[in-house]
Amino acid sequence: MWVLVLFDLPTETKRNRKDAAQFRKNLIKDGFTMFQFSIYIRHCASYENAQVHVKRVKSILPEYGHVGIICITDKQFGNIELFYGKQMYEVSAPGQQLELF
Secondary structure, three states, rough: EEEEEEEEEOOOHHHHHHHHHHHHHHHHHOOOOOOOOOEEEOOOOOOOHHHHHHHHHHHHOOOOOOOEEEOHHHHHHOOOOOOOEEEEEEOOOOOOOOOOO
């Protein structure tokens, strides 16, 4: 599973900028990787593990702004098509976690 956090946070005041920066830092501390400036992603081994991280994101939500959280499967994430300009490029799976059996 992949957990995607999409957000649009206000940055008009010094306090807003501080809150937005702290939100991003907390996402990184929880193992999220920046996919685009306001989109962070994290790979999870299972749906249950994904829900743990969704709960953590909900606990660090800033007071203002819009935040969306979505969980998608590996297969769905693998179907993404990424472009830089008109040039297509491969998806690199950031933050893959090592699983020990």
